[in-house]
Structures are given as structure tokens and as C-alpha cells.
Amino acid sequence: MKNNFDFERIWESKRALRRRLATAPIIEKLRMLDALHERAVAIRGARFREATAVREKPGRYGDRKEKTS
């Protein structure tokens, strides 16, 4: 095993994985999404970092204008 990292090879394998996942059957992707959701909920439950976490504002869909006055 080489003791240096071949980043180009690593990026390419990541790209290949993403391509494979993107073209997977939708039902398989939805199952993965379920698993990711469960994990995200579990991580969100660990709220000890809450006070220092940088948060983004919730999204505003549509093109309604902010009130300026």
C-alpha cells in the first residue's frame, strides 16, 4: 500500500460513487433517504452544540419581497 494519497484517484472514485448513486433506482434512493433522515434526526438530537452553532435562516420560497419599513 502506498503511503501517499492519490487525491486525483480519490476524487474520481467519489465522482463515480455519486454517479452510481444518482442513477440508482428511485426506490433504492428513497430507502437511502429514509436512512439518512433517521441519522440526521439522531444527530440533531445531540443538542449540546446548540448554543454555539451557526444557523442559516429558514428558506423563503417564492419571490415575495421583504418589507423594508
Place this chain on the structure above:
Amino acid sequence: MLNQIEHDGVIKRYAIGGAVGATFYLEPVSTLDVDVFIAFKPQQESIIVSPAPIFDYLKRFGCKMEGDYIVISGWPVQFLPASGPLLEDALDNAVEVDVEGVPARVLTAEYLAAVALQTGRAKDKAHVLQFIEAQALDRTKFAEIVERHQLVDRWRDFQRQFVE
């Protein structure tokens, strides 16, 4: 369930958007909720738009409320009125996808990217980049949407910042 709400006339039309919608075109991305864009029937549009009829309907099927969300099959679902020309257009042009024999209506990749471009948070920009990297967009259709909905400047800024 979404098809049932539409069939029973509680809403006029629905389409899945956000990260779950994007999963139909890209690799799955972790998300906490499901965004469902909806249009109401004409007689409902004249009054203040309220999600109450949807919630009341779903509660009859045992769905529970969690803040602004209603939980369907373990997922917090947020119903968002398709307000504004872009979202109305996106909903009108949403496509039906077969999920193991069940039809699901989803925004097209081009509209998902355009809505993300318009919304403009960091994670929305990341979604736009994902669509570009995955070559999931029909460039011609996307350019038409960008032009039709006055997103040309945003798109130019985005390209300058992330693509060029």
C-alpha cells in the same frame, strides 16, 4: 397520501420539491423534511390561504402535527403554497414519476435548480452545483426558465462565484 389529498379535492395539485425532489435526479442528500408545493382550487384562492384543511384532513388518517409540519410516514412534511410566478410555473410543469406502482409528482430538475437559485441560501446554491456537476439539467430548458423568471443576474453571479 399526497395523491389521496389531491384526489379528494383538498388541494388542486401538489409536487414534491426540495432535497427529496432532488433525489429523483441526483444522489440522495440528507434532509430533515419534505417540501411539498401545493396549489389550491380557485374558490380557495380568494380567501387567506391556510393549510388547516390539509392538516384536518391528514389528522383523520392519524397524522400528527409537529410545529409547522405534519408527520406522514415518519417524515415531517411542510406544505408550501406555490406563490409567485416561478413556483406556479414549476408546479404546472411538474412530472409524474412511478415509485413502485405509485405515481409521485415531482418538480423537474430544471425548476428545482431555478427555485434553489431564487431562494439563494448556501445550501440552495450547493444544490444548484450538484445539479450542474451531475449534468442533470437540460441547459436549454434551464436557460429559458432563468430568463422567463428574471433570474439572469442571479445566474450570472452564481456562475462567476462557483462555475467559472
